[in-house]
């Protein structure tokens with residue numbers, strides 16, 4: 001009987017300690033961009049994302065996101081280099097609140113390009 005109650009106390013203690021386990025909730029982060037130390041290129045890395053995800057609408061719907069007019073139509077109207085993650089272009093691409101959602105990697109590229117000054121390179 002005594003042995004049993006010690007055993008019971010041990011089990012209850014184990015359950016109790018287990019119940020105190022704390023799960024850390026980490027914020028969702030965009031994956032780091034490894035571009036070999038080079039700046040992100042608007043023409044070769046950003047425009048192709050528009051072509052893939054946005055052109056079904058934005059080759060006739062303003063802003064035009066096609067290669068030859070994209071830069072003039074999106075910068076500075078929809079890009080803020082002061083608050084890159086608040087840029088309409090980024091929000092519309094990455095949040096899923098607009099019609100198309102880009103991948104996490106593509107979102108990270110767009111954000112990095114804006115952070116680097118949103119150059120027409």
Ligand code: HEC
Pocket residue numbers: 050053054055056057058061062063078088089092093098099100101102
């Ligand atoms: C299904 C069609 C469709 C797709 C796909 C689409 N858009 Fe749009 N987009 C629209 C329409 C319609 C508008 C104008 C009305 C509005 O803002 O919803 C618009 C407006 C915008 C604007 C201007 C918003 C403003 O406040 O004036 C931006 C920037 C934009 N889209 C970016 C994108 C990007 C980036 C993608 C691809 C990741 C994309 N859109 C994909 C239909 C689309």
